[in-house]
Structure formats: structure tokens, C-alpha cells
Amino acid sequence: MKKILFMMVAVAMMSACTKIDPTAHECQVATWPHFCKAAITYTFDDGLENQFTTAVPLLDNYDIKATFFPILKDFENWDALAQISGNGHEIGSHTFNHISLSAASADEADNEFATSVETIEKYTDGEKCITMAYPYCVTCDTTITMKHFIGARVCDRRIEPPTPESYYHISSFCIGTESDFKSAQSVIDLFDETRRKSGWCVLLIHEIDNGTGYSPYSSVALDSTLAYVANNKEDFCTETFANLVKYSKERDNVEIELVNQKDDFVSIQVGTSLDKTIYNMPITICRPMPEGWNSARVDGANTYEITDDGMIVADIIPDGRTMDIYRED
Numbered sequence: 001m002k003k004i005l006f007m008m009v010a011v012a013m014m015s016a017c018t019k020i021d022p023t024a025h026e027c028q029v030a031t032w033p034h035f036c037k038a039a040i041t042y043t044f045d046d047g048l049e050n051q052f053t054t055a056v057p058l059l060d061n062y063d064i065k066a067t068f069f070p071i072l073k074d075f076e077n078w079d080a081l082a083q084i085s086g087n088g089h090e091i092g093s094h095t096f097n098h099i100s101l102s103a104a105s106a107d108e109a110d111n112e113f114a115t116s117v118e119t120i121e122k123y124t125d126g127e128k129c130i131t132m133a134y135p136y137c138v139t140c141d142t143t144i145t146m147k148h149f150i151g152a153r154v155c156d157r158r159i160e161p162p163t164p165e166s167y168y169h170i171s172s173f174c175i176g177t178e179s180d181f182k183s184a185q186s187v188i189d190l191f192d193e194t195r196r197k198s199g200w201c202v203l204l205i206h207e208i209d210n211g212t213g214y215s216p217y218s219s220v221a222l223d224s225t226l227a228y229v230a231n232n233k234e235d236f237c238t239e240t241f242a243n244l245v246k247y248s249k250e251r252d253n254v255e256i257e258l259v260n261q262k263d264d265f266v267s268i269q270v271g272t273s274l275d276k277t278i279y280n281m282p283i284t285i286c287r288p289m290p291e292g293w294n295s296a297r298v299d300g301a302n303t304y305e306i307t308d309d310g311m312i313v314a315d316i317i318p319d320g321r322t323m324d325i326y327r328e329d
């Protein structure tokens with residue numbers, strides 16, 4: 001079969017797929033999952049008790065997945081950690097001993113990463129630990145970080161663009177009493193700014209309510225921010241840190257090929273050059289239905305929909321699989 005390479009339109013396009021000219025022959029790849037305008041990640045550091053007892057039920061209530069970076073030394077809440085991992089939240093590395101990596105030797109840093117990954121993976125039933133957050137937001141030589149992780153979080157209060165300048169310095173905003181983001185509204189304003197910029201906002205939360213941890217943020221405010229993104233789902237994609245690192249790299253690497261086209265059947269292959277054992281986050285693509293078709297069925301995608309104006313919008317893991325589109329009318 002002769003393969004015809006699709007023109008891939010890179011990702012400057014921010015409008016929803018339904019607004020694309022339906023006569024276009026290109027597949028479009030969404031900047032953020034489901035053609036959301038912006039991406040949000042909630043991260044929780046240090047493994048504090050109130051995160052499990054108070055924050056997790058709020059997150060689960062909105063079905064929002066977050067990333068937890070616990071301090072493993074003296075950690076006791078392993079059952080809770082295993083449970084939230086099983087429930088789709090991410091457990092990332094915050095080193096084992098929560099050391100400042102600027103003072104550590106290369107061997108020490110390497111050992112902190114390896115030990116933390118090994119320990120976390122013991123409790124997360126096959127889930128890989130693939131991201132980290134630098135303790136005290138102090139970085140080390142990133143070549144060591146890159147050996148173990150696909151992305152790392154710092155704290156320099158920047159909304160990230162769709163493709164971060166460095167996946168090993170992804171910024172975050174620390175919120176709570178020790179920050180400029182004490183209220184729900186201040187965080188919602190930050191989300192709105194992220195939407196204007198089509199960017200990615202990573203929140204960094206430590207303590208919730210009245211615990212003794214750093215910079216407490218109120219659970220009432222947390223609940224309001226979660227309600228805000230949940231009520232504006234078409235604008236905000238809220239995902240774990242790892243999933244958005246994966247999405248961003250997959251989106252920038254994806255190759256889409258037309259492998260078969262007949263009157264009543266179209267097959268396209270979606271792949272990247274990335275490691276398939278890690279990069280398994282579905283990406284959102286869309287293309288118009290072939291001319292003259294009124295309806296279609298799609299096999300091979302994780303989910304799909306046909307919009308009123310004849311666009312096929314699908315989520316698909318870009319591991320070289322094909323998506324087969326059958327005429328239905």
C-alpha cells in the first residue's frame with residue numbers, strides 16, 4: 001500500500017476542532033487534550049496527612065487527577081499512597097530524604113532518585129515513577145535528572161507554554177498562606193490568565209487547612225478552584241504532571257500517515273519516535289469526514305466523536321496503531 005504522508009499541521013491552532021475548515025485535508029493535533037484551551041496540574045508536596053484525608057476526597061469528587069510528591073523518609077501512609085495511585089493520581093519523586101540537591105554530589109543525587117523511584121514503584125502496582133519535584137525547588141545537574149525522569153518541576157511562578165523550554169525546569173506556583181495566592185479567587189485568576197495564554201499552570205500545594213506543614217491552603221478555597229475547572233471543562237484540561245509532559249512531547253513528535261483510503265474506508269496510522277513503554281497518553285486529533293460521507297464509525301481510537309459539522313475528533317495513543325474509519329451511511 002502506498003503511504004501518503006499527511007500534511008501535519010503543527011499546533012499553533014488553538015481553536016476547537018469544530019471551527020476548522022471542514023474542507024481541509026489535514027489532521028489537526030490538539031494543543032491540549034480534547035482541544036481544551038489550557039492545562040492545569042495540581043501537585044501536592046511532602047506527603048502531608050491532610051492531603052490524603054482532605055484534598056484527595058475533594059479531587060475525587062470532581063474526578064480530577066493530581067500528582068503527589070511525598071517525602072519518603074519516615075513516611076507511613078503507604079496504604080493511602082497505593083490507593084490513590086490505583087485511583088489514577090500520580091506519585092512522583094521528591095527524592096527519598098528531601099535533601100537540597102545543590103549541596104549533593106552527583107552520586108548522592110543519583111542515589112536519591114534511584115531509591116525514591118524504587119520505593120514508590122513498590123507501592124504503585126506497575127505504575128512507573130517518571131517525574132520529580134526538586135526539594136526546596138533547588139535543582140541539580142539536569143543530566144542526572146534526565147537519567148531517571150521525563151520531566152521535573154521547579155517553582156519559579158511561570159505559566160508554561162504548550163512546549164516548555166525545558167522539561168526539567170517546568171515551573172509551578174506555590175499557593176497558600178506563604179504566597180500571593182491565598183484565596184480561591186487569586187488561583188482562579190491565575191487559571192484565567194493561563195487560558196488567555198493557552199498555557200500550562202502547575203500549582204504547588206503543601207499543607208491543607210490547620211496542619212503544621214508549610215503554607216496551608218484552605219480546603220474551602222481548594223474546593224472552589226476544583227469546581228471552577230470542573231465547570232469549565234471545555235476550556236481547562238486538568239491532568240497529572242506526567243500525563244501533560246507526555247502529551248506535550250507526543251504532540252510535538254506525532255506523525256500521522258494515511259495508510260489506506262477507499263470509498264467507504266479510511267485508515268490512518270498514528271505514531272511517534274518516543275519510547276512506547278512510557279509515552280502512552282492518548283492525544284487528541286481531528287480530521288474532516290471524507291467528502292460525501294454523512295456518518296462514520298471509528299475503530300482503534302480510545303474515544304471518538306463525530307461533530308455536527310462533520311469532523312472526526314478522536315483520542316488515540318500514538319504508538320503506531322491505526323485508526324480505521326468506516327462509512328456508515
Ligand SMILES: [Zn+2]
Nearest residue numbers: 045046135136
Ligand atoms: Zn518538599
